[in-house]
Every structure is written in C-alpha cells, then in structure tokens.
Amino acid sequence: MPGRRRESPLKNPSRAYIALGLEGSANKLGAGVIKHAVDGSTEVLSNVRHTYITPPGEGFLPRDTAQHHREWALMVIKDAVAKANITMHDLDCICYTKGPGMGAPLQSVAIVARSLSLLYEKPLVGVNHCVGHIEMGRQVTGAQNPVVLYVSGGNTQVIAYSRQCYRIFGETLDIAVGNCLDRFARVINLSNDPSPGYNIEQEAKKGKRLVPLPYTTKGMDVSLSGILTSIEAYTSDRRYRAHGEPCEGSEDVIRPADLCFSLQETVFSMLVEITERAMAHIGSREVLIVGGVGCNERLQEMMGIMAQERGGLVFATDERFCIDNGIMIAQAGLLSYRMGFQTPLAKSTCTQRFRTDEVHVAWRP
CATH class of the missing domain: 3.30.420.40 (ATPase, nucleotide binding domain)
Incomplete structure (x- = not known):
C-alpha cells in the first residue's frame, strides 16, 4: 500500500x-x-x-x-x-x-x-x-510495491501487500486459468510436453480468427468454467477442422489455433482488467506476474500495454522461477x-x- x-x-x-x-x-x-x-x-x-x-x-x-x-x-x-x-x-x-x-x-x-x-x-x-x-518474483525482478497477478494451474488471484499480509483483491470463482487452458489442451489433444499451457500458447500464435466467448468479470473476480464450456462447444461445430489448413474459399472454417487464440485473448483480457482495477485502488504502478501461466508471452504483452498506458511497469520471470x-x-x-x-x-x-x-x-x- x-x-x-x-x-x-x-x-x-x-x-x-x-x-x-x-x-x-x-x-x-x-x-x-x-x-x-x-x-x-x-x-x-x-x-x-x-x-x-x-x-x-x-x-x-x-x-x-x-x-x-x-x-x-x-x-x-x-x-x-x-x-x-x-x-x-x-x-x-x-x-x-x-x-x-x-x-x-x-x-x-x-x-x-x-x-x-x-x-x-x-x-x-x-x-x-x-x-x-x-x-521469489520480488527477489528476482526487484519489484517494490506491485499488484501481484498470481496465475497457475490451481490458482488465479490478484493480490497486494498491506500490513504484513498479502491481501486478495480478486480471484477466480470456479476454476483457475491454468486449469482452464490445460483442460482445453486435452480436448484438442495437444501434447503435455513440456506443458499443455505452453502448447496452447504456441498454437495461439498461429490463430487468425477470434470467435465469440463469454467475458465474465464479476467485480474484482472472474469466472472461467463457462468460457471453457463455450470453447469446447466449438469443437463440435460443423465449421471446425481439427487437422489441415482451410481450403480456398473456406473463410468460415475454425481451426484449433483459432480457438487457442480466442481463449487466450478473452481470458487474458479479463485478467488485465481486474489487475488494472487493483492498481488504481492501491495507487501502484507496478504489476508482478507470478505462477506457471505467468511465463505466457502474450499475457505479459497485454499486461505491458495496460501498464504502459498508466505510466507503469510489468515484472515477470522466466520459466526457471x-x-x-x-x-x-x-x-x-x-x-x-x-x-x-x-x-x-x-x-x-x-x-x-x-x-x-x-x-x-x-x-x-
């Protein structure tokens, strides 16, 4: 604070x-x-x-x-x-x-x-x-008074320090963001090596189409189970192609890469929103991203754009930490x-x- x-x-x-x-x-x-x-x-x-x-x-x-x-x-x-x-x-x-x-x-x-x-x-x-x-994030990056976005397979929280306690400003109401990504990776049969979340990220880089998904922020909290259900439904859509490139004149085709791209963009936008709200509340210009999902380059990029607009900085570590x-x-x-x-x-x-x-x-x- x-x-x-x-x-x-x-x-x-x-x-x-x-x-x-x-x-x-x-x-x-x-x-x-x-x-x-x-x-x-x-x-x-x-x-x-x-x-x-x-x-x-x-x-x-x-x-x-x-x-x-x-x-x-x-x-x-x-x-x-x-x-x-x-x-x-x-x-x-x-x-x-x-x-x-x-x-x-x-x-x-x-x-x-x-x-x-x-x-x-x-x-x-x-x-x-x-x-x-x-x-460990504070030690490695040198962040002083950051709003912490903790994103992993089992946890999703927005946190800030005050009076010898890490206070939770917002969190997931159901499943964690890492769990959401991992479960969808299993649906489209992506490899678990080195991790399903990493392979989702690589697929998302090839995505070109943004399909509509529920955007569920509730105050400072987020809900992700409905998004997972909605993205899974697209794999049963007649336009979905699990393998191969779209043919000429088939602009309506949905590929796994498009779904990975859409899932990341939607979920990460929600996380950026509640993190920015916490920054405004405590008057901090620093964001520290920790947890396994914190390695995601697209999440770091989106958070960086928000922080830059506020005259702030984003701190994150590599996969070692x-x-x-x-x-x-x-x-x-x-x-x-x-x-x-x-x-x-x-x-x-x-x-x-x-x-x-x-x-x-x-x-x-």
Missing part, C-alpha cells in the same frame, strides 16, 4: 543463512538451495526440477503424481545439494510446501521433508505455495525462519486449501 517505506528487518543479517526448499504441490517436483549473504544479497545456489508428464489428452492424477514424486525425490534433492556445493549439515532449515495443492503429492514431499529434518536435525518450515511465488520450483519455497521459508518461525514436527502437515491471506508476512515492514 502507498505510504512511508520502512527498512526491512532482514537488511543486515549477522551471518549467512542457507535453506533447502522442496516443492511438490502438483506435477513438478523441485528442490532448490538458496543463500542469504551477510551483505543482504541473495544467491540461488541450485534449482533442480523434474516434471511428471502424461500422454496427450490425459491429466495427472494425484496418486500417480505422488508416486512420481516419491520415485524422484532422492535423486532431485541429491542433485540440488551437489550443484549447490554444500552438505546437508550446512543448512539452517528445510522448507517444504504446506499447501495449497494436490493432497497426495503434497503429502509425499512433506514426508520427505520430515525425514530429512529428523535425520539431519534441521528445523522445518512449512511454506504457502503462493507466497513462495510472490517472494515462474513454473513451480524448490527455490521459491526455500526463499519464502528462509525469510520466515529468520523472523523466528519454525514448524514443529507434530504440526508439519500439509493442506489442499491454504489461503494466501492467512500468512503472517513478518519479514516485510
């Missing part, structure tokens, strides 16, 4: 701190090591990730995703520690995603975190997944740990529902 800036309580640490972060709330398993130096700088020592990919037309089930995380956990963690050139004994704390996310994958990673905590006698820190995205990763959990967890917070072993649970505005952001003034 606008007002007098105060110095961060973490500006002058008395010594260096190192944390391991473990992320596994969905189909990405990540482990990362971060270091807070004595001079206040932050260094990413390692950031390792492995993704569970399913065949085209299929989503990832919680049970199978959890099995993937269990199979790869040891290898990913060993790789992260080796690349960081440290040992487990050098860590100050072990951070893990407490939620939100898919239950079974979260539990698998929490068990690994608890085991490491007991084995090496290191404190545990449970981290809110969204706060991890925000803190916007897609779920362990380093963002390490960053948020270490900030929390340095303010005196630890998660007792008896309470080192995880939860599928963990609101962004439930976190006490003690490390910010």
Whole structure:
C-alpha cells in the first residue's frame, strides 16, 4: 500500500543463512538451495526440477503424481545439494510446501521433508505455495510495491501487500486459468510436453480468427468454467477442422489455433482488467506476474500495454522461477525462519486449501 517505506528487518543479517526448499504441490517436483549473504544479497545456489508428464489428452492424477514424486525425490534433492556445493549439515532449515495443492503429492514431499529434518536435525518450515511465488518474483525482478497477478494451474488471484499480509483483491470463482487452458489442451489433444499451457500458447500464435466467448468479470473476480464450456462447444461445430489448413474459399472454417487464440485473448483480457482495477485502488504502478501461466508471452504483452498506458511497469520471470520450483519455497521459508518461525514436527502437515491471506508476512515492514 502507498505510504512511508520502512527498512526491512532482514537488511543486515549477522551471518549467512542457507535453506533447502522442496516443492511438490502438483506435477513438478523441485528442490532448490538458496543463500542469504551477510551483505543482504541473495544467491540461488541450485534449482533442480523434474516434471511428471502424461500422454496427450490425459491429466495427472494425484496418486500417480505422488508416486512420481516419491520415485524422484532422492535423486532431485541429491542433485540440488551437489550443484549447490554444500552438505546437508550446512543448512539452517528445510522448507517444504504446506499447501495449497494436490493432497497426495503434497503429502509425499512433506514426508520427505520430515525425514530429512529428523535425520539431519534441521528445523522445518512449512511454506504457502503462493507466497513462495510472490517472494521469489520480488527477489528476482526487484519489484517494490506491485499488484501481484498470481496465475497457475490451481490458482488465479490478484493480490497486494498491506500490513504484513498479502491481501486478495480478486480471484477466480470456479476454476483457475491454468486449469482452464490445460483442460482445453486435452480436448484438442495437444501434447503435455513440456506443458499443455505452453502448447496452447504456441498454437495461439498461429490463430487468425477470434470467435465469440463469454467475458465474465464479476467485480474484482472472474469466472472461467463457462468460457471453457463455450470453447469446447466449438469443437463440435460443423465449421471446425481439427487437422489441415482451410481450403480456398473456406473463410468460415475454425481451426484449433483459432480457438487457442480466442481463449487466450478473452481470458487474458479479463485478467488485465481486474489487475488494472487493483492498481488504481492501491495507487501502484507496478504489476508482478507470478505462477506457471505467468511465463505466457502474450499475457505479459497485454499486461505491458495496460501498464504502459498508466505510466507503469510489468515484472515477470522466466520459466526457471515462474513454473513451480524448490527455490521459491526455500526463499519464502528462509525469510520466515529468520523472523523466528519454525514448524514443529507434530504440526508439519500439509493442506489442499491454504489461503494466501492467512500468512503472517513478518519479514516485510
């Protein structure tokens, strides 16, 4: 919120701190090591990730995703520690995603975190997944007082900071934007490698026709399930051609690329609108886009046009940090740990529902 800036309580640490972060709330398993130096700088020592990919037309089930995380956990963690050139004994704390996310994958990673905590006698820190995205985004981009657009497979929120809390100004009323894109990718049988959302983006670049879709903003909130139903209906339209280029004189043909283009343009316009409204409300000229969908170049472009018209700036990260990763959990967890917070072993649970505005952001003034 606008007002007098105060110095961060973490500006002058008395010594260096190192944390391991473990992320596994969905189909990405990540482990990362971060270091807070004595001079206040932050260094990413390692950031390792492995993704569970399913065949085209299929989503990832919680049970199978959890099995993937269990199979790869040891290898990913060993790789992260080796690349960081440290040992487990050098860590100050072990951070893990407490939620939100898919239950079974979260539990698998929490068990690994608890085991490491007991084995090496290191404190545990449970981290809110969204706060991890925000803190890593702020660290990488240098954004000071941004309105945050958090867009991922399971979450869609417009957020701003005030009085040691990330306040939610608007959110989806049903499904998340990433879930909307992923489900449509399955309908038109796009590959899940590297991700369905990425392949939707590439298809959209070839689209030329904008088909009408519901534009559903409700105050500061959005609704996406109706848009998904409407776009799916076009695949049964007589004009729809799943394969091949339109023939001469067939301007009325609708291709998958046109539907991907239309879906992106409509949904992203809605997100830009509610983000701009939040910027006006708090008087900010900065937008920070975080979450897996935040990698989308078209979303960044549309948000950039809006911000430029307001004399503002858009901040975003590349796929190393916007897609779920362990380093963002390490960053948020270490900030929390340095303010005196630890998660007792008896309470080192995880939860599928963990609101962004439930976190006490003690490390910010």
